[in-house]
Amino acid sequence: MPLFDRDTSIFSDEDVLREDYQPESIQERDEEIDTYMASLQPVINGAQPRNLFLYGKAGVGKTAVTRYLLSHLERDVDAYDDVALTVVWLNCNNLSSSYQVAANLVNELRPPSQQISTTGYPRQTVFDMLYTELESIGGTVLIVLDEIDHIGDDDGILYELPRARANGYLSSVKPGIIGISNDLSFHDSLSPKVKDTLCEEEVHFPPYTAGELRSILEQRAENALYETAYETNVLSLCAALAAQDTGSARQALDLLYKAGDITRAADETTIRESHVRDAQQALERGQIRQGMMELTRHGHLALAAVLSIAISDETPARVREIYPEYSAIAERFGTKPLVRRRMHDHLSDLAMQGILKRYARNHGRSGGQYYEYDLDVTLELALDVVDELEDVDISLEAVRGAKLRGLR
């Protein structure tokens, strides 16, 4: 009897449900694709491409549609000798300024041996390097800036690049920018100069409806799951849950995948509604958990402080009470505590991420106004995470106390 054997009851090809899987056709986005294609038409004609701005929430198909259309475009453009197309794809996650975007673009275009660092050069130098690289490629260059909202309000590059030709920095290249944003308000926060140039064409991707999600799931399920592996209402449920929450195809697919995973782990052969609900919980928990793990050191310390107070059942607590606890924990771990003001920023961050709850209090002349914080996750989960952290810990006695009272 082998230790591992291949499971043949649920997934026929689970990769089809994974994030990186690219379907050969895109569903339920016909309208958006039409507008998008029209905007790309100048490329085929060998004209200066138009700049394009896509916006919509995460998981509504912006990136998938872009990949799909550009790969077709690259193929179709081969038929014409007078058009040379290059696509440069850059994910702006973690890039917080125009400078960094420019530097990363240069690196995209250069071979690995000639990479530049993302600090150190004067701003204009990096732009010059970028223009030189673009010049040497020539032809039409489409620059896709995915998650462009991460650069915040430093949108200089979005202004520079589209106008580089007009300003005489570029001559043999026809650059086009495709900006993809998950943040709907990013569009409004752009400076007016940029709006004029970048947003010549806009495509808005609305969230998927439950019906649309359902048909996407049906198509994927056909390739990913055995026919007998799921009850018929399972797909509808996944679609409905995802539609209610984010309208994201990613979420719907994750749900289905996780539900299958849970079913398999339970040694059952049919995905049922209850498995989907379990999956939803597990995913939610996983996200929060990951959010907590990825905090900075002082974020962890602040969380540990609130947790420690929560364990002794004294939450919600105001900053005045949390700070000494935080300082004590920090010092116990050889870290110099931050000043109150700064630690409070960390608390605000935690509240923003849904890890802590924050209550505004105002007791007027006799009390003034202040905030109180409490855990917004279960004590159990917080304890679990803080326990796992290498760099922080709350006192063993406290944990033991919590265990004794049956909180775990």
Next chain:
DNA sequence: GATCCACAGGAAATAGTGGCTT
């Protein structure tokens, strides 16, 4: 209606890191 509590949170200054240029 004026006053005042207790602090939130904005703004500017400073520290610290990593890297370039001469």
Next chain:
DNA sequence: AAGCCACTATTTCCTGTGGATC
């Protein structure tokens, strides 16, 4: 080695705020 550049995290300083109390 000295002087820049870009960027992030932190400290320091301080103004503004909502409502109980005078």
